[in-house]
Each structure stands twice: as C-alpha cells, then as structure tokens.
Amino acid sequence: MSSLDKVISWIDATREQSIEKMARLIRQPSVSSTGEGVEECAGILVEMLTEVGLDAKVMPTKGLPAVYAERIVPGTPTVIFYGHYDVQPVGDLDLWETPPFEPDIRNGRMYGRGTGDNKGQLLTHIIAVDAFIKNCGELPCSVKFLLDGEEESGSINLAPFVEENKELLKADVCYFADGPIHYTGRPQVLFGCRGIIDVEIVLEENIRDCHSGHYGALIPNPAWRMVHLLKTMKDEDGKVLVEGFYDKVRPMTPAEEEVIKAIPFDVEGYFQGVRFPGTGPQWDPVEALKAHMFQPTMTIAGLASGHTGEGMATIVPAKAVCKIDMRLVADQDPEEIFELIEKHVAKHLPEAKVLRHGKMYPSRTELELPISKAIIGAVESAWGVKPIVVPSSGASCPEYVFTDILDIPTISVPYANPDENNHAPNENFDLDLFIQGIRTTAHVMDTIAKHKDW
Template sequence: MSELQTFLTENRSKFEADLCELLKIPSVSTDSRYKADVRDAAAWLHRQFDQLGFETKIFETPGHPIVYAESPAVPGAPVALVYGHYDVQPPEPLEEWKSPPFEPTIRDGNIYARGATDDKGQMLTHVKSVEAWIKSVGKLPLQVKFLIEGEEEIGSEHLTPFIQEHDDLLECDVVVISDTSQFGPGQPAITYGLKGIAYYELKLFGPKQDLHSGTFGGAVTNPANTLSKMLSSLIDEKGKVQVPGFYDDVDPLTDEERNQFGSLDFSDADFMRSIGVEGLTGESGYSTLERRWTRPTFDINGITSGYQGEGAKTVLPAKASAKFSFRLVPHQDPAQLSESLKTHLEALVPPGIRMELIDFHGAPGFVVPLDSPYMTAAAAAIEKGFGRPPVFIREGGSIPIVTSFVEQLGVDVLLLGWGLNDDNTHSPNEKFCLADYHRGIKASAALWHTLSKITPNQA
C-alpha cells in the first residue's frame, strides 16, 4: 500500500484546503437565518462524494437535508457505515473569538473555526481517506457508506425516522463515528460508552409586566426568586440530583472499570490548569474521571430574567426562564425522567406563578462491548495512524443517534475520536490540531484495510 501512503503524504495541503472550504460555510442548524448555509454544506459534501464516483443522494427532511453516499459493494467483505454531521453550534459570544468563527485560521499547528473538531474536521478524515484509496489504489477494499446529517446539534429529530424507513439502504456490519476525543495529546482512544441527555427549558410567568421592586416587592411573587429556588432544588450540596427516582436504574461502577480509569495518566491538577479553575466539585465518592464519564449529572445551561443592561434598574421581573440538561448513563430513561421532573417542579410552584416546562430532546446513554473483531481492527488501525495503541475510555458527551444505530441496525458502533478535550467544543475559539487531522485520515485509511480482513459472519 505504498501508493496509498504516498498519496496521503503528497496531498496534505489539499486535505487542509478542503477542510477550510467546509469550515467557511456557517451551517448553524438551530438558527433559521443560516438555513441556506446549512444546505450549502450538504451540497458541498454531495459534490465531494460525486467526484469520487460514489452513488450519492441528498434526502430532504422537514428540517435539514441528509447526505447519503456509498461506494461499490465488495463481495465477501464487511460493510462499514460512517456517520457524521455537517451542522455546527452557534458561534456566540462572537467577541470572545480571536479570529472570526467562519474564517478558518491556522495558529500554532491548530485550525480555528466553528465546527473544526465538532464535527466537520473529524468527519472529513473519513471522506479524505476514501478519496486516498480511490485515487491511489483505484478502489476500496470494502464497501463504505456515508450518512451525514445536518441536525445533530439540535437533537437529530429526523434521523431516527430516516433510519427506520431506510434500514435496507443503511444495512451494514459496523458503524464508524468520529465525534469524540483522544484521551490526551498524542494518546488516541476508542470510546466505548457515552452518556445520554435530557434537555429542558423552564419558563415562569408572574405579573403582566415588570414592576417596581420597592413598591411591589414582598407582596408579589418574584419569578426570578422562584426560578432560583426551583433550580436549586434539583441538586444538593453533595452533587446528588434530587429528582425522585433519578438513580433507580443507574448501575454501580465495577471494580474493573474503577481500576481501569485509575490506571490512566490523568491528573486533577493538570485538568484544572487546562480549564482555568482552582478547584473541582461533583458527586461525593467518585473521582473526576468517574464523574465525567460514568455518573449522571445536572447542569444549568442558561438563565434569563429581569434587567440585563448597563447600570442598575430596580425591577421585579415579569418572567424568568432557564435552560438546563441532565446527562444520563445507560438504563436511565429520558421519558421517565421528564415525568418525574415535571411532577417535582409543579409541586414547587407558588401562588402568582405560572409554569411551562419545555422538553426539547432526550436520548439514553450506551456502552458497547470491547471484545468484537471490529474493535480489534479499529485498535490496530489507530496504532498505524497515531504510532501508539489506543486506550479505551467512556465520555460524558452525548451522540443521541448512536442508540438508534444499535437498536435499528443491530450492529456494533466504533467511536474513534481524533479531537482533544481542549478543542473548545461548543465554545469560542474551537480548534482542531492539524497533525491529528492528518493522523485521523491515516488511521481511517488503515481502518478500511483492517476491517476488510474480517469475515462478516465472524462477528
């Protein structure tokens, strides 16, 4: 495969230029002002696959388009389905970016732009690896299918129905996803577990308009005060979530997992330094990695109420709202949580306040087996791409569609992360290490070779 390696080396600049092209497209899925840009990103990917001779189609949904592509079938070899997403988070707050979020900029070996690591850069490694095979060797050693959506950042609402309706089209032996992280710089990882999510907005309505806090304070229920009390009721000082029944289906950590996590090269001091804090908190009785990877959590994501402008304005606000999320572990049911949460909050509503709870989306967590031949093949490919074997980790993030792949297609899922924990995912100055971008392409190219050696019924 020397011709493949030569192609990968000689086309590094082209691969970076292609990444910059995609990153320039502001495909923010949650904001309707970017709807045309989201479609442009889908069209850009369609052209990439079309130029490689893939059978390619854009499927329309009630939301944003889904891009599907497949290479020719290879009899006797397994079929791999690559999933990724071309939509990105909103770039705000814009003033905190050192360079504009949709003007890709290279600094200190990193490319900075919204979507650089989540998920355009990571997803594109697989597109570029199949390009390398086709343009150097002439064909892939197995059939590779691509399913790239534009709604991952808003809950993948239309993807699960698409999978259900097109299970024949998506038939495969293994799903490959790169939307996670390495364990640390230079230490690649395979993620075998992800948390689920349940995301809500709580709205409280009081008087018909903002009131003078001196004239009306103490007589009229303040929505902001009430919101603060209601949110504080959801978690105690020891980091335990207080929604009734929240921990009923949470499996305890095994000694094997605790030993495995404890053996990893991780330091609380280094972790604190990397995120700029001087202390850590969380559920009592668990290490930092255990809290992040294996324990369910609650976090407020945003609060709005009253006067937010410069200077003082003494008002009793007419309304207050908060967005918050729970990260869930395997066996916790988001729908059951929603029922318990609503009952818990309704019991706390005082006179003079009307409550509205919006359930945005939810997905369960999952854990995949470590003993499949696909996991072994992935580990070998990553070692070829990164020069050292991967470690096996769990993650606190959520990829809601993974559960749909497992349940609907009945296949193993490989979560191969090329990013880093300090890539500022969802934050200003999002980045992706260009060396890891190229290592990811190399590992992906090796993956098609190692997977092709598996007899499909072997798994």
C-alpha cells in the same frame, strides 16, 4: 508491499491534494442555525463522494438535508461513517485573525470554520476510501456515509430520518471522528456519550411585582416557592431526589471500571481557569472520571426572579423561572425523565408549569465486543502508541441513532488537536493530525474488512 502499506504511502504522497480538498469544503459556508450555504455544501460533498467512486446523493429530511453515499462490496462487512457538514455560526468576526470561510494555513494548521468540527474530520474518511480504490482497485469492506446537516443545531431530524431509512443505512458498525485527541497527545477511542433533557420551570403567581410592605405578608412569593421546590429536587451532596431518577442507570461493567483507571486525568489542570482555588470538593481523578461518564447530572443553568439589578427594590416578584438541564447516562430515557420531573413538580408545586426544550438519548457501546477490541488495535497500529480508551464522553451527541435505532456498535476516534477552537474564533486543524486521521481511517477499514467475529 501489503495493500495497506500501499494505501498509507499514497496518503502521504498526496498530502497537498488532501489539504486542498479540505480548503474547498471550508470555503463553502454551511451554518445550520441560519441555513447559510448548507445546501451548496451538501452539493459539494456529493461531488466529492462521487469523484472517489461512491453512489452519493442529497437526501431531504424534515429540516436541512443529509448527504448519503455508499459503495457495497459483496460479501464484506459494512461500516457506516457518520459526520456532520454543518458548522457553528462564526461569532464575532473581529476575533478571527483571518476570515472564517477563507481557509488560511499557518503554523502547520488550517484555520477556518469547520476545519476541526467537522468537515476536516469527515473528509479523512472520504480520502481513505479514495486511497483504497485508487491503490487496490476496490475497497476492502463496504462503506456507507451519513453526513448530517444539522448537528450544530441539535440533529433534531436525524432520528426520524434514520428510522425511515433503516434498511438503507444497515451496517455492521458505525465509526466517526469528531472532537480532539487526548490532551497528552495520545489518540482516544470513545464508546459512548451522555444524553440530555432540557426543561424550564415557570411559576407565575402574581399579576405584577408588588410592594413588599403592602403585600409581602399576604401574597405568595414565587421566588421562595421556586427555591423550596428546587430543594426537593437535589440534596447538598449532589444527589437528585426526584423519584425514579436513577432507576435505569446502567451499572459500570468491570471492563469499564478497569479502563477508567488507565485514563490520565490532570485534576488541577481541569479546574484551573474555571474554579476559584479552595471552592468545591477535591476530586480524586478516578472518582471524577466515573462521575463525569457514568453519573447523570441535574444542573441549574439559569434562575431568575424579581429585581437583580443595581440598588434596592422592595418587591414581591410576579414570577420565577428556572432552567435545568440533565445529562443522562445509559439507559436513562429523556422522555421518561421528563415525565418524572413533571410528576415531581405537580406534587411539590402544582401551580408551576414545566416546559420541555431539547433532548438526546445517551449511547454506549460495550468495550468487550470483539469489534471494539479490533478497532482499539487498529488505532494502536496507526499511531504506534496505545490509545486511551474512554467508555463515554461527558457531553451529548446523536450517537444513539446508531446504537439504539440501527442497533450497531458505534465507536468514535477524534482526530483534531486539543486546541482546535471548535465553536470559537480561529477554529483550526493541525495538518499532520489531519493526515494522521486519514491513515487511521485506512487502518480501521482494513481491520473491519478482516474482522470475522461480529
């Protein structure tokens, strides 16, 4: 029996203990938006990591703490596991079938806040480590853990933390599990995500709303002026007109273009439940995926001015506000994009103020790297089925701290069920997939240990 086989049998044999470990983490609230239970949860993780044989500690950041752990096996490559132990607020308690912090098992799933996103998923790596040490006496490769306590609040302190601890966090590859498997039931391997910059344009022109008959002809109307400004920012085909916006967009590689064609994408199903039939363009699946992964967006998230309530109000509004978020792709820099927006607004509507809210950099790891191919292979051997290779997620996460600050390939393989209800009531994690996640991490560690071509 190979060491990996021994490890896999042990993972299957200790299923109940693993499930109990997940329940222990779920019982401890850790809501970063309020801070509830976060420090306590960090403490439990340090205990769990120490129990399996790692050097673990809570590390302060400028906000909520991070958890760090390591076990170095001299002469072996190092994988750093990223995960986040904070959770979303629970929302409306009436919508939960069982209380969010009292883990409940039904239909082969564990229900509770943080099961899928992300405590259950990060736990798979801890259990895989345990499996190797218990069955082989030592790990096949060196491991580090960086567990974020603020991901659900935008990970605002993660980049400075990683910057300050570059030496400590040094690794050959970063691996993490977050989000769901593909809706077809196949695993997916992701190589990046989009970045984001969130801005607000505020135009205050009049001291108060004014009578449109007495003032309409003579004073400026901030609503119209905002509309005119917005028209200079994006055309009707969706192209952003802000000068320099697309300058740094990294072109698709032939390998990326190739894998996109192999991604199953049910266009009808995607739009169902969100779009009225017949509205908007009819997308070709491949073009849709390209837009989703490789094109930046500029989205009006909110637009407000004057009277939008019931009945009429004949006024010239005092002010207009527009909130815009832009999803960015490699190698766009949110700071630079913000400056371009500022410059654009200064030119077209100098009276408007541009405020900045959240930002995150995009991240992308090359599919063609030997380690990328090796991890795709590891996932295939764990599942017995070819994984779907996804060059980039359309959403944003703090992956760039690994690809850009630590300068290492970063690959994620989501383990949760597609209906995990993350960020929603009745969040859950399918227990078979949870165990399959542990097996997958074990395969990945085994592959990393044997990989030579770094």
